[in-house]
Amino acid sequence: xxxxxxxxxxxRKARLAEAVIAQLRLDIADGRxxxxxxxxxEPGLIERFGVSRTVIREALAELRAAGLIKAEQGRGVFxxxxxxxxEPFLSPEDQGSIPKTLEMLELRVGIETESAALxxxxxxxxQEFEIRASNDEMADLVAAKASASQADYDFHLAIAxxxxxxxxxxxxxxFGLAAIPRANLPNLASSHSEAYLGxxxxxxxxxxxxxxxxEPEAARxxxxxxxxxxxxxxxxxxxxxxxxxxxxA
Numbered sequence: 001x002x003x004x005x006x007x008x009x010x011x012r013k014a015r016l017a018e019a020v021i022a023q024l025r026l027d028i029a030d031g032r033x034x035x036x037x038x039x040x041x042e043p044g045l046i047e048r049f050g051v052s053r054t055v056i057r058e059a060l061a062e063l064r065a066a067g068l069i070k071a072e073q074g075r076g077v078f079x080x081x082x083x084x085x086x087e088p089f090l091s092p093e094d095q096g097s098i099p100k101t102l103e104m105l106e107l108r109v110g111i112e113t114e115s116a117a118l119x120x121x122x123x124x125x126x127q128e129f130e131i132r133a134s135n136d137e138m139a140d141l142v143a144a145k146a147s148a149s150q151a152d153y154d155f156h157l158a159i160a161x162x163x164x165x166x167x168x169x170x171x172x173x174x175f176g177l178a179a180i181p182r183a184n185l186p187n188l189a190s191s192h193s194e195a196y197l198g199x200x201x202x203x204x205x206x207x208x209x210x211x212x213x214x215e216p217e218a219a220r221x222x223x224x225x226x227x228x229x230x231x232x233x234x235x236x237x238x239x240x241x242x243x244x245x246x247x248x249a
Contacts, residue, residue, distance in 0.1 A: 016051050018225070020059035023049075025232060028068055028079055039069065039077040062225060065199035066233040094185055098238050101181045105231045108179060109224060111171055112156060116207055116223035117216035119162035127162035128212055134158045135204040142197040149183040155204055159223075162211065181230060188237070203229070 027033040040048065045056045060077060063069045071077050119127070138151035156179065160168040177183045203226040210219035 016049075016055045017058040017062065020045070020049050020051060020055060021062050024059065024063060025066075025068065025236075033079050035079050037079045038075075039079070041076065061199065061202070062229050065196060065203060066229050066236075067193060067196045068233075068236075070195060094188075097184050098234055101184055101234050102231065102238065104175070104179060105181065105227055105234065108175075109227045109231070111168065112159070112227060113220045113224045115160050115163050115165075115168045116211065116219040118165065118168070119159045120211045120214050120216040120219040122164045123162035123211055123214075127158065128208075130158040131155065131162060131208050131211060135201060135208055138204065139198075139201045142194060142201060145194065148197060149177060149180045152180050152182070152200065152204075153177050159207070159211070181234060200226075 024033070024039075033039065039045070039060075042053065042056055046053060049056070060069065060071075064071070067080060069077050070080050119131075123131070134151055134155035134157075138148045138155060141148040141151055153176075157169070157172045160172040163169075172179065182188070203222070207219060207222040207226060210216075210222050
């Protein structure tokens with residue numbers, strides 16, 4: 001009896017969180033919150049944006065996942081020194097792969113938000129287990145500081161299989177490991193961040209929870225937040241690589 005109001009509230013919270021995320025990302029990109037700067041306290045952010053504590057915490061979690069901020073025990077939340085835009089030198093090959101990475105993520109948003117929603121409606125118990133097992137494996141690999149790109153891909157492939165639609169499966173198989181940005185850009189410092197990868201595991205868990213609960217709208221929203229967060233992360237890196245000043249040789 002209590003479930004429906006919660007399901008209806010989820011999209012509204014997501015929209016509010018996205019507005020907070022967008023503004024804080026802009027503050028970081030424009031230098032109003034420089035590398036190493038401390039963010040306002042949680043009550044300060046609540047007052048600034050006029051939203052609930054839950055919304056602020058969701059927004060901060062997404063920014064941590066994007067590698068933009070970090071929490072320091074007993075001190076507060078700070079803009080990362082190695083946030084997207086502050087990455088060390090990337091080879092020309094790495095730089096050249098960023099546009100294709102963004103194109104892949106753009107396509108995945110269109111495909112995988114719907115596959116998550118379909119999986120929530122159609123998944124079997126065995127398929128639900130496969131989704132959970134893939135994310136558990138990724139969590140174990142992150143904890144062991146081992147490469148987790150394959151487990152990340154396996155999680156998304158398991159969701160495609162749970163649609164019980166062969167076209168979604170074929171699309172993910174065709175993408176292969178290239179669908180996972182970290183597999184294409186292993187030299188990014190943030191690609192090896194345990195905090196960032198741990199947040200990816202948490203985002204996966206929210207997607208899996210919605211699929212398990214057979215809530216398609218929540219699954220769609222969770223997948224969209226997950227993939228669009230990755231998009232923004234790589235857009236920030238691309239912006240940082242642009243020549244300053246716009247002069248011509």
